[in-house]
Amino acid sequence: MLDLDTLWHAITEGFRQKLSLPAFNTWIDTAVPVKLTNHRLTIKLPSELHRDYWQSNLTQPLIEFAYEFAHDDIQPIFVVETDDDPTVSTLNQPAAATATLSQNAKLNPKYTFETFVIGKGNQMAHAAALVVSEEPGVMYNPLFFYGGVGLGKTHLMHAIGNKMLADDPTTKVKYVTSEAFTNDFITAIQSKTQEQFREKYRSVDLLLVDDIQFFADKEGTQEEFFHTFNALHDDGKQIVLTSDRLPDEIPKLQDRLVSRFQWGLSVDITAPDLETRIAILRTKAEADQIDIPDETLSYIAGRIDSNVRELEGALARVHAYSKLVKKPITTELVASSLKSLKLDRRSSELTIPLIQEKVAKYYHVSLADLKGKKRMKAIVMPRQIAMYLSRELTDSSLPKIGNEFGGKDHTTVIHAYDKIAGALKTDTDLQAEIDNLKTEIQR
Numbered sequence: 001m002l003d004l005d006t007l008w009h010a011i012t013e014g015f016r017q018k019l020s021l022p023a024f025n026t027w028i029d030t031a032v033p034v035k036l037t038n039h040r041l042t043i044k045l046p047s048e049l050h051r052d053y054w055q056s057n058l059t060q061p062l063i064e065f066a067y068e069f070a071h072d073d074i075q076p077i078f079v080v081e082t083d084d085d086p087t088v089s090t091l092n093q094p095a096a097a098t099a100t101l102s103q104n105a106k107l108n109p110k111y112t113f114e115t116f117v118i119g120k121g122n123q124m125a126h127a128a129a130l131v132v133s134e135e136p137g138v139m140y141n142p143l144f145f146y147g148g149v150g151l152g153k154t155h156l157m158h159a160i161g162n163k164m165l166a167d168d169p170t171t172k173v174k175y176v177t178s179e180a181f182t183n184d185f186i187t188a189i190q191s192k193t194q195e196q197f198r199e200k201y202r203s204v205d206l207l208l209v210d211d212i213q214f215f216a217d218k219e220g221t222q223e224e225f226f227h228t229f230n231a232l233h234d235d236g237k238q239i240v241l242t243s244d245r246l247p248d249e250i251p252k253l254q255d256r257l258v259s260r261f262q263w264g265l266s267v268d269i270t271a272p273d274l275e276t277r278i279a280i281l282r283t284k285a286e287a288d289q290i291d292i293p294d295e296t297l298s299y300i301a302g303r304i305d306s307n308v309r310e311l312e313g314a315l316a317r318v319h320a321y322s323k324l325v326k327k328p329i330t331t332e333l334v335a336s337s338l339k340s341l342k343l344d345r346r347s348s349e350l351t352i353p354l355i356q357e358k359v360a361k362y363y364h365v366s367l368a369d370l371k372g373k374k375r376m377k378a379i380v381m382p383r384q385i386a387m388y389l390s391r392e393l394t395d396s397s398l399p400k401i402g403n404e405f406g407g408k409d410h411t412t413v414i415h416a417y418d419k420i421a422g423a424l425k426t427d428t429d430l431q432a433e434i435d436n437l438k439t440e441i442q443r
């Protein structure tokens with residue numbers, strides 16, 4: 001008489017030979033045999049995702065292993081564990097297994113779709129990311145995220161990788177920053193290991209390259225990346241890129257790369273609105289088990305309005321402060337902690353309106369003209385300087401800065417920034433003026 005444990009042991013041994021260790025840990029180790037009656041083997045799985053995976057990928061081998069061992073036709077029945085089923089204690093295992101996988105691919109296991117809060121500024125980017133993770137290499141290739149610092153580009157990029165690995169642990173995912181790609185390439189040249197370098201980058205299913213604006217000026221790296229891109233794209237492999245601006249706004253990026261980056265879909269991520277900021281803080285507080293009243297979350301979200309990384313940083317510091325002084329987190333405590341630690345100066349006191357006001361005063365132009373459309377040099381220059389300082393001194397995204405200047409396009413802001421940054425290299429008068437203005441604004 002065939003018993004459940006012996007049969008299951010034989011099946012798992014079969015899978016152990018067949019699958020990689022992470023795959024085995026993710027799919028087989030988390031499965032629990034429940035009963036065997038009338039040639040039907042009931043198996044309990046931790047989620048729908050696991051059941052889908054078993055049904056499409058593991059059922060056939062299971063039947064074969066069972067037949068090899070028992071010379072019997074066994075039919076598997078899958079049931080999904082529910083939250084109100086406390087008898088099975090494997091709920092955490094898939095998460096742990098995914099975490100190991102993520103580390104191998106250099107992904108942050110915390111950056112998943114589940115931990116990403118959807119809001120107005122990022123919903124399109126989020127949806128595109130999800131589509132790509134479900135059908136890589138089909139719809140949007142490459143997928144290109146652009147926008148200001150700390151707004152979730154890296155998070156979404158990793159979420160694609162994490163999801164693809166969770167769906168299929170055998171997926172090859174590679175995440176690099178453009179600097180890491182450059183360094184890797186230089187090392188390959190020095191150690192004459194270009195072949196291995198190419199093999200490494202061209203054999204993946206998903207290539208994630210962060211902050212590609214740093215490819216600017218690097219001719220050799222661009223050349224190499226062009227070939228990497230083509231090899232992957234020709235093979236139907238998915239490529240995801242991020243940058244602080246659109247491909248055609250990256251200075252010194254070769255035209256052929258710009259045009260390839262435009263083949264797929266470019267989506268921008270803009271700063272979250274107040275509701276989204278509160279939701280992000282609440283999610284973060286819950287995840288880290290920080291006890292904080294809603295009113296206090298709103299207070300923080302109201303003071304830090306442009307950058308999610310700063311928002312998270314403020315919460316972490318407030319948490320640390322409350323532990324230090326051994327008091328619960330209240331709005332009062334937050335106000336005093338942010339003030340005493342001088343934490344919120346950069347992001348909340350240094351606002352674009354403040355910069356506009358100081359610049360307008362300095363150059364004796366009206367605020368309306370500074371934000372308006374007049375093309376006279378006496379107005380255009382201060383306007384560009386104000387845009388430049390807004391980008392330098394705040395974490396506002398380019399579209400946000402454009403908005404604050406009478407609804408101008410973010411390309412206008414980039415143009416202004418580049419113009420002033422360029423002039424600053426040689427113009428000593430301008431250097432002095434900008435220094436004065438910075439002191440004035442930060443006073």
Ligand SMILES: Nc1ncnc2c1ncn2[C@@H]1O[C@H](COP(=O)(O)OP(=O)(O)OP(=O)(O)O)[C@@H](O)[C@H]1O
Binds near residue numbers: 116119211
């Ligand atoms: N919508 C969101 N929901 C939850 N967390 C978010 C969201 N947006 C950003 N974050 C968090 O904010 C932090 C900064 O995000 P991320 O590193 O992805 O920004 P980025 O746009 O890649 O910035 P950079 O250009 O500096 O690389 C991360 O910890 C990320 O998890």
